[in-house]
C-alpha cells in the first residue's frame with residue numbers, strides 16, 4: 186500500500202528542489218517583464234526604458250510580507266490553524282504559477298484565505314469576511330477566486346507540518362521509556378517547536394520538504410535530544426537513513442531560522458512602491474491596456490459563437506427535428522449562462 | 523495569455539462535450555469524450571456564477587476529495603478545467619447506479635451478487651476512511667456502476683475529513699490508524715433520511731466513520747429486500763422506523779444516547795429477530811448486517827474489519843463484477859431528454875413512481891406519495 190502522503194497531490198505536484206524553485210520564479214519573472222514591456226511600448230514607444238521591473242527576489246519579498254499578514258487576519262477572525270496554514274500554502278503555490286507584477290499579493294492573499302476557509306470546511310459568508318477587512322469589497326475577494334483555484338490546479342488538500350508535529354508529539358508520549366508526565370512536563374518544548382513550524386511557513390520549506398521532516402526539524406531546534414529520541418525510535422540506529430536525515434534537518438533549520446528574522450519594512454515598502462509603476466497595466470481594471478485586452482477577448486468570443494452557429498448541422502427538414510436536436514446537444518456549450 | 527490560462531485552455535481542449543445527460547442539484551452533466559482517445563467521460567459543469575459566496579462548498583468538497591482519492595471503487599476525477607465562470611469536472615463515465623439495479627424488477631440477484639456489491643462498497647469506503655475522509659451521503663444512487671460491473675462510490679459533495687490534529691500525519695510517518703476519531707458537524711443536511719444513522723438523528727455533532735457504516739448496512743439490507751429497509755417519512759418518523767425494526771435502544775445498548783442534543787424518547791419497541799425479515803440470508807450475512815446496524819457508533823464494525831468478516835470468505839464467493847446483473851442501457855437518443863434520464867424534477871419522480879409501483883411495497887409507495895404531496899400542504903386549501 187502506498188503511504189497516504191505519497192499518494193497525495195502535494196507529494197506529486199508541489200515538491201521542488203531549491204534550484205527548481207529558482208528556475209520557475211526566474212522564468213515567470215522574465216516572461217512577465219517581456220509582456221509588460223511590450224504593453225508599455227505598444228502604448229507609447231520608448232516608455233518602458235525607464236521602468237525598473239522587480240526581480241524574482243523582490244517579488245518573493247512581497248509574497249512573504251503578505252504571507253505574514255495571514256496569521257493576523259486569522260487571529261482577528263478566530264480561524265483555526267488549519268485555515269491559516271492552508272491559506273499560506275495557497276499563496277505560495279499561486280506565485281509558482283503567476284507573478285506579483287500581474288497580481289498583487291494583497292488581493293491574492295485575501296482570496297487565498299477566503300478560499301482556504303471553504304476548503305478546510307470552516308466557511309464564512311463573503312459579506313461577513315469582506316466587511317471586516319478595511320477597503321475591501323466582496324468582489325475584491327471573489328473576482329480572483331477562480332484564478333486562484335485554477336492556479337492551484339484545483340488541488341485543495343494540503344498536508345501541514347503542524348499536524349505532523351502533533352503526531353510526533355503524541356508518539357513521544359507513548360514511547361516505551363517516556364516519562365509518564367511528558368504531556369505536561371515537556372509541553373513547552375512542543376509549544377516552542379510549534380512556533381518554529383509557524384516560522385517555517387514564511388520560507389520555502391514546505392515546497393521542498395515533507396511535513397514530517399519540517400516538524401522534526403522544528404522540534405530539533407526546540408529540543409535536539411527529544412528530536413533524536415523520536416527519530417531513533419522510528420529508524421533502527423544502524424539505519425543508513427540517519428546521516429541523510431541529519432543533513433535534511435540542518436537545511437530545514439537554516440530555512441526556519443532565516444524566516445524567523447523580521448523583514449526590513451523599508452526595503453519591502455520600496456519594492457511595493459516600484460510595483461505600482463511596473464505592474465501589468467492589462468490587469469489594472471479600467472486602464473487603457475485592460476480595456477484593449479477585454480475588447481480583443483470579446484471579439485474572439487464573438488467569432489467563436491458565429492463559427493459554432495455555422496457549424497451546427499443542418500436540420501433534416503422535419504419541423505420538430507431541430508427542436509429535438511437543440512435539446513440534446515448543447516451547442517451553446519460554454520458561451521451560455 | 524497567462525501561463526495559468528494557457529494550461530487551462532489546453533486541458534479544456536482535451537475533452538469534448540457531446541450531450542446533456544442529466545441535471546443534478548448544482549450541476550449539469552454531459553456525456554463527453556477524450557478528444558485523443560475517444561474514451562467516454564461524464565463532464566459535470568458547475569455554474570459558479572450562481573453562488574453569492576463564490577465557489578460552492580459542494581463543488582469544493584467534491585474536487586478536493588476526488589483529487590486525492592484514486593481507487594478502483596471510487597469514481598475517478600480525470601481532470602478539472604474552467605470555462606468562463608463554469609467549473610467542469612471530468613469524471614469517468616458510469617452507465618448505471620445501484621438504485622437503478624435494485625429497482626429493475628427484471629433482474630434476479632443471487633447471494634453471490636449481493637456479496638460482490640458489498641465487497642466493492644466496503645473496499646471503496648475503507649479507502650476513504652483510511653484517507654480520513656467521511657462520505658456522509660452513501661445511498662444506492664451514489665454507488666455508480668461501470669460497464670465492466672465495477673461499483674464506484676460517487677458524489678463527494680458532502681464529504682469531509684475527520685482527522686484529529688496529528689493523527690493524519692502520525693499515520694504518514696508510522697502506521698497507526700485510529701478509526702474512532704471524530705468529526706464535528708455544522709451541517710444539518712448530511713445523509714439522505716433513510717440511510718442516516720440514529721446518532722445524527724439525535725443531533726450528535728461528534729461523529730465518526732460509523733455514520734458511513736450505518737448507511738452501508740441499510741444498503742446491504744436493501745439489496746436483500748429489494749426495497750428500502752428503513753424508509754421513514756420524516757426525521758422523526760425515521761427514528762420510529764429504525765426502532766420499530768431494531769428495537770428501542772437501552773442505556774446498555776447505547777450508553778449516553780439520552781444525553782444527545784436532540785434526544786426525545788420514542789416508544790418502546792422490542793427487537794424482532796432480523797431472521798424474521800431476512801428469511802433467505804445466511805448466518806454470516808445477518809451477522810455482518812447486525813454489526814453495521816449497532817446503535818453505539820463505537821461498537822459498529824469498521825470498513826476494514828468488515829472486509830475480513832467471515833461473510834466474504836464463506837461460499838458462495840462474490841460474483842465477478844462482469845457477471846453481475848445489469849440494467850439494460852436506458853438511453854434511447856430519439857426520445858426527449860427528460861424521459862430518458864429523469865433530468866427534470868418531474869421526470870425523476872415519474873421514473874421513481876413507475877418503478878416503485880411495480881414493487882407493491884406499501885412502505886415505499888407511501889413514502890413517495892408523501893414526497894409528491896408537498897405542493898398541496900398550503901393550510902386551508
Ligand SMILES: Nc1ncnc2c1ncn2[C@@H]1O[C@H](COP(=O)(O)OP(=O)(O)O)[C@@H](O)[C@H]1O
Pocket residue numbers: 543544545546547548549550551563564597613614615616617666677863
Ligand atoms: N459519472 C457519471 N457517469 C454517467 N452519468 C452521470 C455521472 N455522474 C452523473 N451522471 C448523471 O447525471 C445526473 C446528475 O448527477 P449529479 O449532479 O451527480 O446528481 P445529484 O445532484 O442528483 O446527486 C445523474 O442522475 C446521472 O444520470
